[in-house]
Amino acid sequence: MLKTCGIPTEEELASRIPPKDRRKKGPVVMIECFQKIPCNPCFTACKRGAIQKFEDINDLPSIDFDKCNGCGLCISKCPGLAIFVIDETYSEDEATVSLPFEFLPLPREGEEVDLLDRSGKKVGRGRVLKVRNGKYEDRTPVITVTVPKGLSMVVRNIRVGGDLR
Amino acid sequence: MRITEHPILTFKRGREVEFTFNGKKMKGYEGEPIAAALHDNGVRVLSYSKHLHRPRGFYCAIGNCSSCLMTVNGEPNVRVCTEKLREGMVVETQKGRGDIK
Amino acid sequence: MKDTEIAVIGGGPAGLMAALAAAEMGARVTIIDRNSRLGGQLVKQTHKFFGSEKEYASVRGIDIGRLLSDEVLKNPRIETMLDSTVIGYYPDDGVLGVEFEGKTFVKIKPKKVVVATGASEKFLPFENNDLPGIYGAGAVQTLMNEHGVVPGENVLMVGAGNIGLIVSYQLMQAKVNVKAIIDAAPCIGGYWVHASKVARLGVPIMTSYTIKAAYPNEATGTLERAVIWQLDDRWQPIPGTEKVLKVDVICISVGLSPLTEILWQAGCEMKYVPQLGGHVAVRNENMETTVPGIYVAGDVAGVEEASSAMIEGRLAGLNAAKSLGYDDGTYSEKRLEAIKRLQNLRSGPVGEKIRQGLAQLVSSGGDYNA
Numbered sequence: 202m203l204k205t206c207g208i209p210t211e212e213e214l215a216s217r218i219p220p221k222d223r224r225k226k227g228p229v230v231m232i233e234c235f236q237k238i239p240c241n242p243c244f245t246a247c248k249r250g251a252i253q254k255f256e257d258i259n260d261l262p263s264i265d266f267d268k269c270n271g272c273g274l275c276i277s278k279c280p281g282l283a284i285f286v287i288d289e290t291y292s293e294d295e296a297t298v299s300l301p302f303e304f305l306p307l308p309r310e311g312e313e314v315d316l317l318d319r320s321g322k323k324v325g326r327g328r329v330l331k332v333r334n335g336k337y338e339d340r341t342p343v344i345t346v347t348v349p350k351g352l353s354m355v356v357r358n359i360r361v362g363g364d365l366r
Numbered sequence: 367m368r369i370t371e372h373p374i375l376t377f378k379r380g381r382e383v384e385f386t387f388n389g390k391k392m393k394g395y396e397g398e399p400i401a402a403a404l405h406d407n408g409v410r411v412l413s414y415s416k417h418l419h420r421p422r423g424f425y426c427a428i429g430n431c432s433s434c435l436m437t438v439n440g441e442p443n444v445r446v447c448t449e450k451l452r453e454g455m456v457v458e459t460q461k462g463r464g465d466i467k
Numbered sequence: 468m469k470d471t472e473i474a475v476i477g478g479g480p481a482g483l484m485a486a487l488a489a490a491e492m493g494a495r496v497t498i499i500d501r502n503s504r505l506g507g508q509l510v511k512q513t514h515k516f517f518g519s520e521k522e523y524a525s526v527r528g529i530d531i532g533r534l535l536s537d538e539v540l541k542n543p544r545i546e547t548m549l550d551s552t553v554i555g556y557y558p559d560d561g562v563l564g565v566e567f568e569g570k571t572f573v574k575i576k577p578k579k580v581v582v583a584t585g586a587s588e589k590f591l592p593f594e595n596n597d598l599p600g601i602y603g604a605g606a607v608q609t610l611m612n613e614h615g616v617v618p619g620e621n622v623l624m625v626g627a628g629n630i631g632l633i634v635s636y637q638l639m640q641a642k643v644n645v646k647a648i649i650d651a652a653p654c655i656g657g658y659w660v661h662a663s664k665v666a667r668l669g670v671p672i673m674t675s676y677t678i679k680a681a682y683p684n685e686a687t688g689t690l691e692r693a694v695i696w697q698l699d700d701r702w703q704p705i706p707g708t709e710k711v712l713k714v715d716v717i718c719i720s721v722g723l724s725p726l727t728e729i730l731w732q733a734g735c736e737m738k739y740v741p742q743l744g745g746h747v748a749v750r751n752e753n754m755e756t757t758v759p760g761i762y763v764a765g766d767v768a769g770v771e772e773a774s775s776a777m778i779e780g781r782l783a784g785l786n787a788a789k790s791l792g793y794d795d796g797t798y799s800e801k802r803l804e805a806i807k808r809l810q811n812l813r814s815g816p817v818g819e820k821i822r823q824g825l826a827q828l829v830s831s832g833g834d835y836n837a
Contacts, residue, residue, distance in 0.1 A: 204654040205674045207662030236659045239774070239812040240517035242525040258519055259815025278525045280515040281660025304640060305373045321669025339527070340374050341515070358667040369615045369641050374513040374527070377615035402614040410599040410689045421688040423599025427606030428508075429501065430587040430726070447606075450503075 203235055208319045218354065219266050219287070228271025228288035228297075232262050233357075234281060246278035273299050273333075277341035286345075287353050296353035297330060299345040307332060307342055308361045315360035316348055324356060325349055368406055383453040400446035400457055401427065401434055412436050412446060413460040436460050471497040471546070473787050474563060474577035476553050476729060479507020480773045481765025481780035482583035483535040488784030488801075489581075490544035493793040496784075497575065498545060499565055501552040505539060506532030507585060508605065509773065511612040513640075514633055517658075521808065522774035529612075531773075556580075556732045558758070579760045579787040582730055583780060586723035586744060586766035591625065594680035600690025601681060604634040604720035617643050619716035623693045624648040625678050626720030629772075632661035634718060639668050646712050649676040649695055651702065658817070675699075679709060681717060693717055725767045733758050742824030743769030749828055752806065754783035755790075762787050769828070771821055778809050 203209050219229045230251070232243065237259045244252045244262065251268035252275060273286040276299060286299040308314050308329040316325045327346040334342035348356045369377065380396035387409055394403025401412065401424050411421040412434050424434035429448040438444040439456050442464025446457070473489050475482045478500035486496045504510070512528020523531045539545050548567065555564035563580070567573040588603035590596070600619065602610075604626065607618045622643060624635045627650035635645045648665065653675050655662045662672055675698045684691040697708035724745040731737060735748040736757040747769050748756040755762050762783040765776035782805040789798050813821050 203659045203662070206672045207655060207659065207664075207666035209663070233663065234660060236817070237815045238517060238658050238660070238817050239519075239815055240524060241519050245520055245524075257814065258811050259818075278515075279660075280517045280525055281658065282664050283660045303373045305371055317667065317669070319663065319667055321667055339515075367617050369611065369617060372615075373640055375529070375612060375615070379615070398614050402610060402616045405610065405618070406616045411687070412599070415597070420597055421599050421683075422597060423689070424602065425590070425606060426588055426603050427609040428587075431603075448501075 209233065209235060214354070219264075223266040224287065224289045227290050228273075228286050228299075229266055230264060230269050230271060230273075230275065231285050231287055232264065232275075232279075233283045233285065234261055234279075237261060238281075240280060242278045242280065243275045243284060246275040248272075248274065273343055274337075276301050276343045277333075277338040282341070285357065289350065289353050291347065294350050295347045296350050297345050298348050298353060298356050299331075299343055300357060300359070301341050302344045302359060303341055304361075306361050307334065308344060308359065312361070314346060316346065316352065316356045317358040317360055318355050319357050321358060323360070324352055327356070327359070329359075383451060385451060385453070385455040385457060387457045388459055394451045396452065397450050399427075400436070400438065400444075400449050400451050400455070403451050404446070404457070411459065414462070416462045419461070435464070437464055442466065468562070469573060469575045471495060471575060471577045472791055473497070473579045473581060473784075474499060474575055475581045475583060475784075476563075477507065477583035477585055477765070477767075478502070478505040478536075478539075478547070479583060479585050479765060479776070480509055480531070480535070481585075481768075481776040481783075482507070482581065483539055484777045484780030485581045485583055485762075485764050485784035485787070486539055486545050487535070487542065488781040489788040489793075490542050492785060492788035492798065493795065494544065494788040494791055496545045497548060497577070498539065499548045499551050499553055499563075499575075501550065503550050505536035505547065505549070509535075511605075511608045512773070513612055513637055516774060517772070518774035518812065522777060522812075524774075528773065553729060556729050558732065558734050561760075578791060579762065580733075581762045581764060581780075581783045581787055582767055583763070583765045583783075584726040584729065584767045586725050586770050588719065589722045589724055591678070591719050591721050593678050595682060598681050598683050598690045599688065600715055601717045601719065604630050604718040607716070607718050608634050608637060611641050611643075612637060617641050619714075620644060621646050621712075621714045622716040622718055623678070623695070623712050623714045624718045624720060626650055626718075626722075627652075627655045627657055627662065627672055627674065628720060628722065629657035629661060631718070631720035632657040632665055634720065635665045635670055636661070636668070639665070639670065643716075645670045646714055647695075648672045649678065650674050651677040651698055653700070677704065678717070679704065690715055690717060723766060723770045725770060727767060730756065730761070730763065730767070733761050735761060738828060740769070740824045740827050742820045743771075743828070747828060752829060753786040753802070754779055755786060760790070769821065769824055772812070775809060775812050775821075778805050778812070781805050782809070
């Protein structure tokens with residue numbers, strides 16, 4: 202449970218998962234922001250108006266999934282590192298997850314990495330497709346990694362190299 | 367231990383200087399707090415308490431709490447968490463209140 | 468004796484914003500800070516900030532610190548005294564005593580004072596809590612992010628508020644292992660997004676747990692292990708739930724208390740408000756205390772986030788300048804805008820504690836245009 206260990210339950214997650222129909226159409230954002238805190242850079246970052254204007258800065262982000270094209274420009278702008286882009290159309294048996302990753306070493310494109318769930322537990326191996334780490338990301342690199350199709354809603358972190366713990 | 371690479375930060379360090387801790391030669395970077403240099407050299411016990419003589423390290427690291435008082439170049443009660451390291455400094459563990467010579 | 472129109476004590480987020488706002492209105496300002504650089508504790512905040520664009524949301528604290536310091540340093544109306552500690556305020560003649568660059572004593576007579584001294588880390592009673600290796604979480608952040616030295620290998624974080632969560636994440640970024648984050652409360656006190664960030668790294672967050680004791684290595688005298696135990700729903704420890712953690716560092720992150728010495732010396736009316744971290748000065752909406760001409764801003768006015776500290780600073784600076792007659796016609800608008808932004812930041816559920824605290828503290832009125 203979020204408020205006791207920082208890991209959302211399935212029920213808590215349900216409200217933030219993009220609709221199934223939309224997920225079938227290509228990459229789409231999932232914002233794992235569950236608490237009303239005074240913060241709105243995701244809105245400012247979205248150039249397509251998919252993340253809607255905040256009436257009150259404490260509101261949770263509200264998303265028009267049809268306007269979102271999964272560009273991922275919001276990922277590195279979220280101070281809570283709570284934004285992910287999921288593409289369940291990547292291939293027959295693989296999806297991709299794009300996630301923020303502020304650790305060294307950074308993976309190389311093409312490198313195989315451990316896939317971790319929301320509790321940091323290893324759930325599989327994936328291949329890094331893309332590392333976005335420019336001026337825009339401002340030291341919050343965005344990694345796109347392949348995941349087994351059934352894990353698109355599970356994988357939220359990666360581990361490069363050995364187990365640091 | 368020094369951080370050599372960091373995902374967010376780069377560290378600008380001063381020139382390397384030598385100092386002594388209880389007579390033992392150590393190295394650190396000029397201008398950093400004495401406590402940081404000591405910590406890098408594995409020194410965590412900075413002083414002993416006045417009455418029960420218990421070992422003390424720093425606590426706040428920004429000059430508020432006075433947990434890190436040491437004798438530096440003969441002067442007691444120096445807050446080493448903020449006092450800057452200089453070449454040749456003589457740093458000593460302080461026992462109790464310290465004496466003004 | 469040195470004269471200045473407005474003395475700002477402390478060059479952190481609140482003090483820098485106060486100085487910039489007062490200078491913007493036309494006043495001459497002197498910032499006094501005990502460090503060798505401006506920025507206060509922003510210099511170790513490597514995470515991106517919350518808030519809106521106006522509070523530099525999505526910009527890292529370190530970069531906000533740099534940005535504001537640069538602006539202050541190039542502002543011709545602002546003078547900066549670094550390595551200078553205000554060691555006393557003499558209420559009879561309104562003089563500040565300053566230890567200048569460590570050795571000389573300087574007296575400053577300002578017309579107005581903005582106290583933006585920040586806060587210090589609280590401590591926690593438990594067996595052997597004085598062992599070397601037991602540090603404030605902020606201290607570890609300073610050692611690690613400002614001076615580039617890691618505190619040790621294995622850490623127990625005590626406190627799951629924002630500082631405890633953020634410092635845990637930053638320890639992991641510096642490749643230091645955080646074994647667990649514990650908190651006596653049944654719920655995580657910090658932002659859940661911060662909690663999720665460390666949870667994803669595999670760091671367990673254990674609520675309803677507290678520290679029982681710490682034990683030293685017999686040879687070195689420094690911390691070697693910690694014993695934690697669970698609390699029941701009446702916050703009483705449950706015997707038999709003890710767990711031993713082999714750690715060489717314990718970070719204490721159980722809140723901050725305002726650094727109010729100058730305000731007491733000045734004779735400001737003080738009040739104990741637990742929601743704001745301890746004793747704080749009674750003040751009006753313009754951040755002016757019960758001693759006319761003395762303003763507060765930032766954590767010293769009530770422990771809160773850096774984003775609100777910046778706006779409080781702006782508000783204090785605007786009002787201090789206005790009280791000296793500086794107003795190019797924009798004062799009222801700027802004042803209202805700042806008040807509105809503060810209200811917005813505090814209006815949500817996470818601002819409830821602050822709202823409760825301020826309700827006990829802030830007297831109304833004081834608009835110089837009213």
